[in-house]
Amino acid sequence: xxxxxxxxxxxxxxxxxxxxxxxxxxxxxxxxxxxxxxxxxxxxxxxxxxxxxxxxxxxxxxxxxxxxxxxxxxxxxxxxxxxxxxxxxxxxxxxxxxxxxxxxxxxxxxxxxxxxxxxxxxxxxxxxxxxxxxxxxxxxxxxxxxxxxxxxxxxxxxxxxxxxxxxxxxxxxxxxxxxxxxxxxxxxxxxxxxxxxxxxxxxxxxxxxxxxxxxxxxxxxxxxxxxxxxxxxxxxxxxxxxxxxxxxxxxxxxxxxxxxxxxxxxxxxxxxxxxxxxxxxxxxxxxxxxxxxxxxxxxxxxxxxxxxxxxxxxxxxxx
Amino acid sequence: xxxxxxxxxxxxxxxxxxxxxxxxxxxxxxxxxxxxxxxxxxxxxxxxxxxxxxxxxxxxxxxxxxxxxxxxxxxxxxxxxxxxxxxxxxxxxxxxxxxxxxxxxxxxxxxxxxxxxxxxxxxxxxxxxxxxxxxxxxxxxxxxxxxxxxxxxxxxxxxxxxxxxxxxxxxxxxxxxxxxxxxxxxxxxxxxxxxxxxxxxxxxxxxxxxxxxxxxxxxxxxxxxxxxxxxxxxxxxxxxxxxxxxxxxxxxxxxxxxxxxxxxxxxxxxxxxxxxxxxxxxxxxxxxxxxxxxxxxxxxxxxxxxxxxxxxxxxxxxxxxxxxxx
Numbered sequence: 001x002x003x004x005x006x007x008x009x010x011x012x013x014x015x016x017x018x019x020x021x022x023x024x025x026x027x028x029x030x031x032x033x034x035x036x037x038x039x040x041x042x043x044x045x046x047x048x049x050x051x052x053x054x055x056x057x058x059x060x061x062x063x064x065x066x067x068x069x070x071x072x073x074x075x076x077x078x079x080x081x082x083x084x085x086x087x088x089x090x091x092x093x094x095x096x097x098x099x100x101x102x103x104x105x106x107x108x109x110x111x112x113x114x115x116x117x118x119x120x121x122x123x124x125x126x127x128x129x130x131x132x133x134x135x136x137x138x139x140x141x142x143x144x145x146x147x148x149x150x151x152x153x154x155x156x157x158x159x160x161x162x163x164x165x166x167x168x169x170x171x172x173x174x175x176x177x178x179x180x181x182x183x184x185x186x187x188x189x190x191x192x193x194x195x196x197x198x199x200x201x202x203x204x205x206x207x208x209x210x211x212x213x214x215x216x217x218x219x220x221x222x223x224x225x226x227x228x229x230x231x232x233x234x235x236x237x238x239x240x241x242x243x244x245x246x247x248x249x250x251x252x253x254x255x256x257x258x259x260x261x262x263x264x265x266x267x268x269x270x271x272x273x274x275x276x277x278x279x280x281x282x283x284x285x286x287x288x289x290x291x292x293x294x295x296x297x298x299x300x301x302x303x304x305x306x307x308x309x310x311x312x313x314x315x316x317x318x319x
Numbered sequence: 320x321x322x323x324x325x326x327x328x329x330x331x332x333x334x335x336x337x338x339x340x341x342x343x344x345x346x347x348x349x350x351x352x353x354x355x356x357x358x359x360x361x362x363x364x365x366x367x368x369x370x371x372x373x374x375x376x377x378x379x380x381x382x383x384x385x386x387x388x389x390x391x392x393x394x395x396x397x398x399x400x401x402x403x404x405x406x407x408x409x410x411x412x413x414x415x416x417x418x419x420x421x422x423x424x425x426x427x428x429x430x431x432x433x434x435x436x437x438x439x440x441x442x443x444x445x446x447x448x449x450x451x452x453x454x455x456x457x458x459x460x461x462x463x464x465x466x467x468x469x470x471x472x473x474x475x476x477x478x479x480x481x482x483x484x485x486x487x488x489x490x491x492x493x494x495x496x497x498x499x500x501x502x503x504x505x506x507x508x509x510x511x512x513x514x515x516x517x518x519x520x521x522x523x524x525x526x527x528x529x530x531x532x533x534x535x536x537x538x539x540x541x542x543x544x545x546x547x548x549x550x551x552x553x554x555x556x557x558x559x560x561x562x563x564x565x566x567x568x569x570x571x572x573x574x575x576x577x578x579x580x581x582x583x584x585x586x587x588x589x590x591x592x593x594x595x596x597x598x599x600x601x602x603x604x605x606x607x608x609x610x611x612x613x614x615x616x617x618x619x620x621x622x623x624x625x626x627x628x629x630x631x632x633x634x635x636x637x638x639x640x641x642x643x644x645x
Contacts, residue, residue, distance in 0.1 A: 040507040140597065154598045155371075184370040184534065186595050189578040193594065211508050214580030241582055248509075255512035257541035259564060259581050266519065267541065269512035273477040289509075 001071075002173055002205045003029040003052065008065035010047050012058060019277045021047040023229040024065075026304075029173070032203040034195070036220030036237070038213060038252075040274050044229040045209045049175050052207075053092055054082040069173070088118040091166035095178040097158035100165070101150040107134075107161045108146025115168045133164040137194055156187035163194060170202055177209045192219055213253060217241050225249050228275055228285035230301075235309035245311035248286045284313070325396060325496060325528050326359040326382060332390030333374075333381050337603075349602050351377040353552040354391070356629070359496070364522065364529040366543030366560060368536060368575070370599050374552040375532050379498045382530060383415040384408055413443050416494040420501035422481035426473040432484045433459075433469030439491045458487040461524070463517060479510035483517065490521060496528045503538060515541060536579045540564050548572045551602055551610045554629055558636040568636065568643035571595075571611050609641070617642055 010022040022044040029035050039045040050056050052067055054074060067074040069085065086092075094100055101110060111133060112126040121129075127146070134142035137160040150158055159179060166174060176195065180188035192215065198204055208219055216223055216237070223240045225233040225248065233246040244250045254268040272289045281287055283298045290297065294314055304312040333352040340346050352374045359365055359382075367375040380386045381393065384400065393401045395411065403411075419425045426435055433455055440451045456466055462483040473481055482502060489497050499518070503511040515538060521527060533539050539546065539560070546563045548556040548571065556569040567573045574593040595614045600606055606613050612622040621641055629639040638645075 040509055156598060185536065185578040185580075186370060186575060187598075188580070189592060189594050192580070212580060213508075213582050217582040218580045252508060253582060255509065256582065257512075257515070257537040259537045259540060259576070259579055263541055263561065266516050267512040269516055270509040271513070273479050273510055274507060 001028055002031055002033075002069065003027075003207075004066075004068040005048070005052065006066040006068075008048060008051060008063070008067065010044075010051050010056065010061060010063050013060040013062075014278075017278050020229055020280065021277060022051070023280075025226075025229075025231055027224055027231070027234070029205045029207065031172070031205055032199050033222065034199060034206045034208060034220045036216035036223045037207060037209045037226060038211065038216050038223060039209075039226035040211060042228070042274055042277060043226040045226050046177055048226075049092075049177060049207060049209060053086060053090060053175060054079075055092075087114060087171075088169045089171055090173045090175065091169070091171040093159070093162055093166050093174070093176040093179045095181050097155070097162045098150060100162045101158065103150055106147050106149055107153070108148075111161070111165045111168055114165050118169045129168065130164075133168055134161070136167070137161075137164045138190065139164075154187075156183055156190065159183060159187075159191060160194070163191070163198075167198065167202065167204075171204055174198070174204045174206045175209075176206060178211070179208075180215065181210070181212075188215070195219060213256060225252075228280060229277060230285065230312065231304055232286065232313070233311040234304070239309040243309070245309070245316045246286075246313050247290050247292060247315070249311070251289075251291070323361055324358045324394075325361045326357075327394040327397075328355055328357045328382070328391060329394070330391035331355045331357075331378075331381060331388060331393060333377050333386055334389040347603055350552050350605070351602060352381060355552075355554055356391075357547060357554065357557075359528060359530065361495070361528055362522075362526055363544040364531050364542055366539040366546040367530065367532045367549060368534075368539050368546060369549035370575070371534070372599055372602070373549040374602075375549050376500055377552075378549070379417075379500055379530050379532055383417055383496070383498050384411075385417070413439075413492040414495045415498070416489040416492070416496070417498045417500065418482075418485050418489045418502045421505050422478065422485040423473060425485055426481060428473055431470050431472060432464075432476070435473070435484060436469075436487045436491060439488060443492050454491070458491055461490070461521065462487045463513075477510070478506050479513060482506060482514055486514075486517065486521070490525060490527070493525065494527070496530070498530045498532075500532045501534065502531075504533060504535065511538065518542065536564075536576060537581075548575065551599065551605055553610070553639065554637075555611065555639045556637065557629070562636065566644070568632070568638040568645050569611075569640045570615050570617055570644075573644070574616075609639075 006026050008022055008025045012019045025048050037045045051063055063075055108130050111130045115126045115129055130146055131142045134145050139145045180191050199206055220237050222236050224231050227248050233249045244253055251270045257267060270289055275285055283300055284302050287293050287297045292315055297314055302312045302314050304310050332354060335349045335351055336346055338344055338346050369375050381388050388401050392399055436455050436458055437451050440446055440454055459466055464483055503514050531542050543560040546560045547554045550571050556572045564576055567576055574595045577593045597614050608624045608626050609622040612618040627639045627641050629637050631637045632645055
């Protein structure tokens with residue numbers, strides 16, 4: 001087990017009240033496993049991973065629960081210790097590669113800096129390693145790319161450079177937050193291939209956050225669907241997509257227009273919009289938008305329960 | 320009533336000059352849109368697809384004359400509007416409207432949404448204030464907003480509701496043609512379908528013609544009657560939406576469509592994926608011959624030297640390729 005998160009709760013104090021960004025999230029991750037986390041904006045998918053990375057430094061934030069990395073508790077670990085893990089053992093890729101790159105240094109310089117920050121090797125050796133890494137992430141001309149500045153590269157190339165940087169220390173855990181959302185589908189296909197290759201060659205475990213069900217179904221081994229700060233369904237890719245149980249998962253899958261076959265005249269849309277985290281309903285957060293709900297959906301919060309394929313829904317529990 | 324062309328372009332082109340004579344590379348010209356001939360018929364939806372930088376947004380803006388046109392002609396209902404002056408265009412603006420990607424960026428945060436929707440009516444219409452209020456209420460109902468929403472400010476709305484406001488503004492003056500530039504891309508997945516359905520309903524009710532741009536190909540397929548695939552400023556394939564997706568003729572369209580991730584319940588590997596190597600070349604230095612040849616899996620010598628024309632190989636289907644899959 002690489003990562004084990006138990007009952008993670010993250011909330012932020014704001015002028016308008018307490019924002020419960022994550023309300024009791026638990027999951028496990030094995031070596032060389034890809035976990036897909038799907039959800040809309042405000043579902044808590046990014047915040048939960050920022051918590052894992054120890055990147056929530058807001059003084060108004062409170063983090064409860066347990067995050068164990070290779071058996072070691074990360075919640076409450078001093079910043080210095082966390083820094084040793086981050087970049088070295090745990091790496092992260094963000095949606096916008098420009099946020100991870102400085103515009104004033106070359107790609108080669110930035111990746112070499114990262115290597116030398118975590119490993120005790122000479123500059124010359126680091127540079128050789130950079131070239132290998134760039135070749136590994138399919139830069140057509142790695143030697144030349146090293147002397148390029150970020151603005152001279154296309155979006156896809158920049159994201160590859162960031163991935164090369166994330167891989168430079170052979171991380172055991174790679175966290176990718178919507179890494180392909182800003183990219184064209186043609187470029188996205190290449191990046192997804194790359195993530196698959198890394199899992200195979202480096203045995204890295206990957207947490208892949210996205211809002212795109214298609215991406216998850218092509219990449220992930222296991223899937224976790226989040227809504228309003230809670231996990232509403234989890235299961236293996238095959239289970240979740242062949243037998244989606246939570247009404248939200250079903251509705252999301254149903255609202256994607258088909259790419260082949262006959263076009264539906266109207267798309268089955270989900271009414272309403274995601275709830276505000278400041279004013280979550282007392283019962284099930286999806287209740288107000290749910291096509292089927294019982295009286296106690298309004299008063300009680302459904303629990304996810306145990307098992308490899310589970311959904312936090314009273315209706316599923318009854319069936 | 321899909322027959323008479325409402326909008327037509329003939330070899331339309333848009334050039335931008337970048338740099339000055341003092342820049343390192345001197346003054347240069349980008350052909351953002353190059354030799355586009357497109358016919359838009361009343362009541363249909365044309366979907367423009369292609370990678371970022373392919374010129375689809377530039378083309379859309381040329382079509383409503385938000386950009387001046389560099390080459391070729393633009394005809395609206397048969398009348399040449401290529402070089403009409405701004406004052407001559409004014410009566411036309413009412414009939415050509417646009418909806419933008421980011422509704423929060425196109426709505427003034429300091430004004431109530433009722434006011435924002437009334438704005439085009441005040442500028443263009445000759446309505447009394449009572450008539451304007453009535454029309455705003457009617458528009459709110461059309462786009463699925465509640466009447467008491469009118470006194471709220473844009474920040475009080477969710478993304479989906481803001482886009483409804485943007486749509487209400489665009490249809491306020493009963494336009495004939497609406498250009499939708501990535502109207503659902505900034506929205507949550509669960510809300511996208513609502514807006515897609517709303518657009519379809521409005522099109523039917525108001526007999527609108529749409530030019531629809533989105534990078535999500537499955538959304539484009541759902542919305543469009545016809546699709547034009549663009550690459551480096553030119554249309555390389557055109558045809559009915561379902562046909563272009565089912566049997567694309569151009570190797571680029573095939574690669575683009577095969578790259579869309581789809582939810583598969585079956586074990587993966589049932590779909591064949593064509594992965595393109597390299598990036599879209601810079602439109603500053605477009606490749607010789609067929610502009611797709613450096614990335615094309617089936618390119619031969621002829622593709623390097625001779626540029627294929629967009630030609631109709633079957634009624635309604637056009638392709639610009641020397642070796643199309645037909």
